[in-house]
Amino acid sequence: MVTITDIANRAGVSPSVVSRIVNGDKKLRVSAATRARVQAIIEETGYKPNVAARSLRSSETGLLALVVHDITNPVYSEIVAGAQAGASEFDKIILVGEADSLGANVSKIESLIAGGGVDGLILQGAGTELDKAIEHAVSRKIPLVFLQSGDINIAPVLRMDDLLAGKMATQYLIDHGHKNIGVISTKRNLQFSEARLDGWKQALLEASLPISESAIAAANPNYESGYHAAKELFEQRPDITAILVSNAMSAVGALAYLNDAGKRVPEDVSVIGINDVNLAEFVRPALTVVKMPLRTMGLEAVRMICSGKTSSNKKLEILDQAPLLVERSSVSKR
Amino acid sequence: MVTITDIANRAGVSPSVVSRIVNGDKKLRVSAATRARVQAIIEETGYKPNVAARSLRSSETGLLALVVHDITNPVYSEIVAGAQAGASEFDKIILVGEADSLGANVSKIESLIAGGGVDGLILQGAGTELDKAIEHAVSRKIPLVFLQSGDINIAPVLRMDDLLAGKMATQYLIDHGHKNIGVISTKRNLQFSEARLDGWKQALLEASLPISESAIAAANPNYESGYHAAKELFEQRPDITAILVSNAMSAVGALAYLNDAGKRVPEDVSVIGINDVNLAEFVRPALTVVKMPLRTMGLEAVRMICSGKTSSNKKLEILDQAPLLVERSSVSKR
DNA sequence: TAGCATTGGTAAAACGATTGCTCAACACTT
DNA sequence: AAGTGTTGAGCAATCGTTTTACCAATGCTA
DSSP states (O other): OOOHHHHHHHHTSOHHHHHHHHHTOSSSOOOHHHHHHHHHHHHHHTOOOOHHHHHHHHOOOSEEEEEESOTTSHHHHHHHHHHHHHHHHTTOEEEEEEOOSSOTTHHHHHHHHHTTOOSEEEEESOOGGGHHHHHHHHHTTOOEEEESSOOTTTSOEEEOOHHHHHHHHHHHHHHTTOOSEEEEEESTTOHHHHHHHHHHHHHHHHTTOOOOGGGEEEEOSSHHHHHHHHHHHHHHOTTOOEEEESSHHHHHHHHHHHHHTTOOTTTTOEEEEESOOHHHHHSSSOOEEEEOOHHHHHHHHHHHHHTTHHHHOOSEEEOSSOOEEEOOSSOOOO | OOOHHHHHHHHTSOHHHHHHHHHTOSSSOOOHHHHHHHHHHHHHHTOOOOHHHHHHHHOOOSEEEEEESOTTSHHHHHHHHHHHHHHHHTTOEEEEEEOOSSOTTHHHHHHHHHTTOOSEEEEESOOGGGHHHHHHHHHTTOOEEEESSOOTTTSOEEEOOHHHHHHHHHHHHHHTTOOSEEEEEESTTOHHHHHHHHHHHHHHHHTTOOOOGGGEEEEOSSHHHHHHHHHHHHHHOTTOOEEEESSHHHHHHHHHHHHHTTOOTTTTOEEEEESOOHHHHHSSSOOEEEEOOHHHHHHHHHHHHHTTHHHHOOSEEEOSSOOEEEOOSSOOOO
């Protein structure tokens, strides 16, 4: 455990000098000779500053917490990947936490935040589990950003253009000649989910197509729930020829149901999803989707936090980057 | 920023007392009255100990680093999930790092480890990128476990029964009447991958079936690579009626290739994979696989680290939990 | 009632790095 | 030669906890 004092002693200087060299401090001028000598010793001993001591003194930890609901959902992996890219711009590390409704980890995450263990906090689709953590973050003035949904009075909420996404997807189905268009929305009544549903409605409205409640199903953002929602929807409305599924995993589930039910995709039923994940490309037929800028969202969240835009900027921020329609094989002309 | 001294002052006691109460120390006896008073103040103020100060003093951070290659690969998600379950047993938090070959994060991870920022380190399929980090961990005596492959002279290596898995899968194909059985192995020459390939060979040997080099292809553990490996394999050996794919993502890729090439699965070609991930269940036909105890591996790694079994136990540890054959729809009788 | 153990607590030294302040030495300017 | 600036560096306080050592008061035993 070589410390800064060890280095200082071996170099015959004071710890301050070593510290300034390590941190590249401008204030303190250090002679080229001393610098070289110290740096050589640092190299030789493999000295690295103790992170606890450093963050105790400077109250910066170099850690950013990103809390998601379900780490196994590929959608979140994309957000994480984006956040990690952003983190490396600012020399930070992303700490990925998972806060399911059970909340086993929640109390640890809470302590970490309340104890100043992180420099910033990114919450994806925050539910009530994390209310205490949020409270702590606010009172400690730890920069905080919500992703996709959250309370705008507490911190900025970063969203993608979900309304447009819902509209684009639906419009695409309409353009392909579909008239009976169903939707599998995402449960939990989250803000982004509502927006996507609104997009569906708007597109139908503008095309003067009927909007019927019976064409709306809802699913949690996972495979099984998508499967069952599709089952219910088609048992009730066998006339539907195309569906919009508002999240990626449910879309894959819906696809599987249709396959199992003997309906061919896209010959009998067309399917379009929102959110692109690798998975959408891997299933057969490959899923046509509206690709959301998930990666960018993760990236941007980190940037907001690290550049101090979170305190001034308490508002809903919609990412510039527009959704992108990715055509694959699950939609056909009617 | 309420500190332990604040609490102590308000309660009219010394910080030591507060510390002992917070940490449930047995050594120091504290009267019920004092305890109640202090605890009430803690509640009221929402005091949480500063993690930096605490870890500076106690040299424990409560963080465990788990470094994987590709966080978007669902296989790793499973390991992470298991590790998180283990972590909550020991009041720790899992810090998931990603160390791709580019290694942007690597230097941060290194500093974190070298600086005593974590209590333990779990490395999955460690390549050379992390050699420095490993060195630091060793010299700092930070508990270290390798997953799936690593240098046994440095730290324990936790493996699943990969040989058995390869054998079981191949045997299953043999039992279904297949005689021309190909394999898509996993590249990078990793230990676990070799073992699975050996399992394939053993099963064929025991069944007196020929082992030909031309029936062996190799793929990186991702979709694209699996797709191409399958393409090459079948262009070279159209007589093959069944393949074993030694990792999950490649199996899905292989499935997609077969579909695109107009070969029906399982009517024309049977496919069995190793490693179960949600994905295997989601594709059509659903993939028959040998399910590996990935979750358990993550869990066990954490347990080894937190119970101090890493220093004494430098050996290859194969998980008790055996692979499990999960029958779905991608294999048929011949 | 002296001696000793127990109870309930305090004081202060770490832990390792950062940083504001001070200061000596030297170089210029006037 | 005095004054002023600059360069190179050291001192010591500080961040918030934990923990060892110590102590006063009380109770108990012989």
